[in-house]
Amino acid sequence: xxxxxxxxxxxxxxxxxxxxxxxxxxxxxxxxxxxxxxxxxxxxxxxxxxxxxxxxxxxxxxxxxxxxxxxxxxxxxxxxxxxxxxxxxxxxxxxxxxxxxxxxxxxxxxxxxxxxxxxxxxxxxxxxxxxxxxxxxxxxxxxxxxxxxxxxxxxxxxxxxxxxxxxxxxxxxxxxxxxxxxxxxxxxxxxxxxxxxxxxxxxxxxxxxxxxxxxxxxxxxxxxxxxxxxxxxxxxxxxxxxxxxxxxxxxxxxxxxxxxxxxxxxxxxxxxxxxxxxxxxxxxxxxxxxxxxxxxxxxxxxxxxxxxxxxxxxxxxxxxxxxxxxxxxxxxxxxxxxxxxxxxxxxxxxxxxxxxxxxxxxxxxxxxxxxxxxxxxxxxxxxxxxxxxxxxxxxxxxxx
Amino acid sequence: xxxxxxxxxxxxxxxxxxxxxxxxxxxxxxxxxxxxxxxxxxxxxxxxxxxxxxxxxxxxxxxxxxxxxxxxxxxxxxxxxxxxxxxxxxxxxxxxxxxxxxxxxxxxxxxxxxxxxxxxxxxxxxxxxxxxxxxxxxxxxxxxxxxxxxxxxxxxxxxxxxxxxxxxxxxxxxxxxxxxxxxxxxxxxxxxxxxxxxxxxxxxxxxxxxxxxxxxxxxxxxxxxxxxxxxxxxxxxxxxxxxxxxxxxxxxxxxxxxxxxxxxxxxxxxxxxxxxxxxxxxxxxxxxxxxxxxxxxxxxxxxxxxxxxxxxxxxxxxxxxxxxxxxxxxxxxxxxxxxxxxxxxxxxxxxxxxxxxxxxxxxxxxxxxxxxxxxxxxxxxxxxxxxxxxxxxxxxxxxx
Numbered sequence: 054x055x056x057x058x059x060x061x062x063x064x065x066x067x068x069x070x071x072x073x074x075x076x077x078x079x080x081x082x083x084x085x086x087x088x089x090x091x092x093x094x095x096x097x098x099x100x101x102x103x104x105x106x107x108x109x110x111x112x113x114x115x116x117x118x119x120x121x122x123x124x125x126x127x128x129x130x131x132x133x134x135x136x137x138x139x140x141x142x143x144x145x146x147x148x149x150x151x152x153x154x155x156x157x158x159x160x161x162x163x164x165x166x167x168x169x170x171x172x173x174x175x176x177x178x179x180x181x182x183x184x185x186x187x188x189x190x191x192x193x194x195x196x197x198x199x200x201x202x203x204x205x206x207x208x209x210x211x212x213x214x215x216x217x218x219x220x221x222x223x224x225x226x227x228x229x230x231x232x233x234x235x236x237x238x239x240x241x242x243x244x245x246x247x248x249x250x251x252x253x254x255x256x257x258x259x260x261x262x263x264x265x266x267x268x269x270x271x272x273x274x275x276x277x278x279x280x281x282x283x284x285x286x287x288x289x290x291x292x293x294x295x296x297x298x299x300x301x302x303x304x305x306x307x308x309x310x311x312x313x314x315x316x317x318x319x320x321x322x323x324x325x326x327x328x329x330x331x332x333x334x335x336x337x338x339x340x341x342x343x344x345x346x347x348x349x350x351x352x353x354x355x356x357x358x359x360x361x362x363x364x365x366x367x368x369x370x371x372x373x374x375x376x377x378x379x380x381x382x383x384x385x386x387x388x389x390x391x392x393x394x395x396x397x398x399x400x401x402x403x404x405x406x407x408x409x410x411x412x413x414x415x416x417x418x419x420x421x422x423x424x425x426x427x428x429x430x431x432x433x434x435x436x437x438x439x440x441x442x443x444x445x446x447x448x449x450x451x452x453x
Numbered sequence: 454x455x456x457x458x459x460x461x462x463x464x465x466x467x468x469x470x471x472x473x474x475x476x477x478x479x480x481x482x483x484x485x486x487x488x489x490x491x492x493x494x495x496x497x498x499x500x501x502x503x504x505x506x507x508x509x510x511x512x513x514x515x516x517x518x519x520x521x522x523x524x525x526x527x528x529x530x531x532x533x534x535x536x537x538x539x540x541x542x543x544x545x546x547x548x549x550x551x552x553x554x555x556x557x558x559x560x561x562x563x564x565x566x567x568x569x570x571x572x573x574x575x576x577x578x579x580x581x582x583x584x585x586x587x588x589x590x591x592x593x594x595x596x597x598x599x600x601x602x603x604x605x606x607x608x609x610x611x612x613x614x615x616x617x618x619x620x621x622x623x624x625x626x627x628x629x630x631x632x633x634x635x636x637x638x639x640x641x642x643x644x645x646x647x648x649x650x651x652x653x654x655x656x657x658x659x660x661x662x663x664x665x666x667x668x669x670x671x672x673x674x675x676x677x678x679x680x681x682x683x684x685x686x687x688x689x690x691x692x693x694x695x696x697x698x699x700x701x702x703x704x705x706x707x708x709x710x711x712x713x714x715x716x717x718x719x720x721x722x723x724x725x726x727x728x729x730x731x732x733x734x735x736x737x738x739x740x741x742x743x744x745x746x747x748x749x750x751x752x753x754x755x756x757x758x759x760x761x762x763x764x765x766x767x768x769x770x771x772x773x774x775x776x777x778x779x780x781x782x783x784x785x786x787x788x789x790x791x792x793x794x795x796x797x798x799x800x801x802x803x804x805x806x807x808x809x810x811x812x813x814x815x816x817x818x819x820x821x822x823x824x825x826x827x828x829x830x831x832x833x834x835x836x837x838x839x840x841x842x843x844x845x846x847x848x849x850x851x852x853x
Contacts, residue, residue: 387503
């Protein structure tokens with residue numbers, strides 16, 4: 054997975070970032086992303102039953118357009134959620150962008166992130182959009198990734214490419230995350246663009262598959278948000294078509310899968326207050342779902358997450374977290390390794406040197422493997438981060 | 454609910470605390486609690502599928518004895534869990550206490566709390582028990598409450614009394630909690646004693662009912678432990694019989710219910726790093742179970758808990774936490790109050806003065822009410838505490 058370079062950006066898209074004054078503190082808070090030509094589009098949205106207006110609007114737009122979109126408008130600083138005029142704000146935004154692009158309203162998708170329930174004037178984004186429209190440029194991708202940040206400390210942008218029949222297509226993506234990250238989806242936005250030609254139906258399937266193995270396998274704090282949105286646009290500008298050959302389907306799935314996984318890990322690594330990335334791999338469970346429940350119980354345990362922060366190979370907390378997952382297993386069957394060193398064998402302390410595992414945990418990545426002995430073939434991998442005093446500081450002070 | 458006073462302790466029980474050297478740092482780490490006469494006994498244990506040896510032993514002893522017990526031995530400093538000799542340690546403990554008391558082994562119940570997976574020599578507790586046996590005394594109740602502490606900052610001991618036909622019976626209880634507190638049960642021990650005469654069958658029912666409305670309604674960090682144990686002994690020394698009259702059943706249930714609720718709230722108030730107690734009351738849900746799921750989702754949300762720490766009336770986080778509970782509701786139906794001030798009306802910001810709600814939240818108790826408009830009659834109340842930098846500090850450093 055490559056870091057972003059301008060020469061690898063997908064063809065036929067242009068980007069602009071600017072300041073509309075939505076965010077209290079300075080800096081860009083608005084991003085406009087436009088395809089120069091008609092594009093297929095797909096989206097995956099939060100499962101929280103409280104859904105912000107931009108989520109409702111974008112989901113509806115995709116249904117009405119039959120999976121076509123021309124522009125995406127995203128803002129940070131206000132979630133546009135749980136206010137009386139939230140629908141009006143989202144609609145005014147889409148209408149303004151549609152007028153600039155000369156396309157029907159349902160070909161504009163919108164997304165917001167920030168505080169919930171704060172007043173949001175309807176003309177703020179429409180007033181700022183013409184300025185952004187004039188500055189649209191292929192090279193402003195990373196500026197957009199920066200404009201959608203909230204408590205993120207670094208912008209997250211990645212790109213990949215794939216070949217079909219000797220021709221190259223590109224995929225690029227940006228994401229913002231930080232807190233409230235937990236499947237299914239979170240205060241997480243991700244916008245993905247490819248210059249391959251993909252039908253709306255196939256695009257939807259490919260996106261769901263990729264999200265299931267990336268953004269839905271991460272957790273920062275087990276909270277999920279009202280605004281989570283992943284959007285994928287495909288405009289065909291590369292001349293590469295995906296869907297006609299198995300080769301093209303696989304190549305696209307691999308590129309998209311690698312891209313979304315890299316962005317998902319970028320989000321966790323930049324989790325609020327996080328100092329370490331932790332990978333939790335479970336195998337030997339009776340099914341993939343069972344493995345996932347165990348992995349998520351470990352990944353979401355505050356006691357495991359604080360032990361990771363303290364570089365403490367406290368495998369008893371890992372075993373206890375797995376035990377409360379709701380997925381029954383025989384403790385005698387449990388083996389646990391931390392960064393390759395076996396710390397628990399058959400549910401009991403393995404013979405390991407505490408100081409050396411501790412030293413290994415002082416790095417910025419911790420790998421926890423939880424294996425059940427026996428016939429089970431279910432496996433799952435999830436990513437999380439440690440729980441530090443920084444997380445508490447950020448979230449106790451967020452608005453004040 | 455009264456604070457503990459010696460004159461209110463149940464008759465016919467004696468207590469002793471001492472140091473067996475199990476805990477690294479100084480102080481008592483062993484408690485012995487004995488009924489002078491045969492007593493009925495009941496227990497409620499962790500639902501974690503990884504159960505420590507003392508839990509297994511006590512559950513089995515209650516089955517074998519038909520709900521009779523004469524002594525309880527509890528230690529702090531080592532959970533006696535996930536080690537090769539855990540069963541031998543628990544058995545040696547019960548055997549030593551049974552020999553001192555002159556009763557069958559299955560009339561001794563044992564409990565442990567502390568680190569999981571640490572070596573624990575089989576003779577440590579048996580060697581220390583004779584000294585404790587000699588110092589048994591009615592007045593050492595609070596010393597036992599202190600000996601079972603781990604990261605608790607204060608001992609938790611409460612007593613109550615009730616009258617049946619003009620005669621008084623007493624109930625007293627101790628608890629230890631702090632971290633890993635979440636239903637159903639947690640690294641939580643509680644030992645309850647009454648001098649009423651109660652049949653084992655009725656005692657079991659009364660205990661289950663009381664635990665369901667107290668210890669199972671609290672959460673510190675959503676983690677549950679391998680060792681959670683609540684034991685209740687009834688020895689009849691007061692001459693009061695519970696079970697023959699409805700009056701006696703109700704009086705006992707009320708006294709026991711009040712006692713366990715007070716202890717449960719004591720545990721949350723002393724949650725690891727906690728600076729505030731928070732009460733989450735949900736009403737208008739479609740069932741009690743639905744109300745409980747919503748209340749627990751709010752109580753366990755790290756974003757809500759950090760907002761409470763920061764005295765931030767961030768009702769959007771409360772709404773979003775309720776929304777991810779898995780219990781569907783219409784956001785338009787949600788009203789939220791914090792310390793009596795309505796902050797959310799019909800899913801939107803209510804007209805409230807931020808600074809005054811903030812000031813009210815700066816006290817040491819926060820009351821959150823979440824009401825759904827409509828016909829639903831389901832209600833539930835749970836207690837939690839705020840999530841502070843102190844929680845992280847305590848748990849990142851626990852063993853090192």
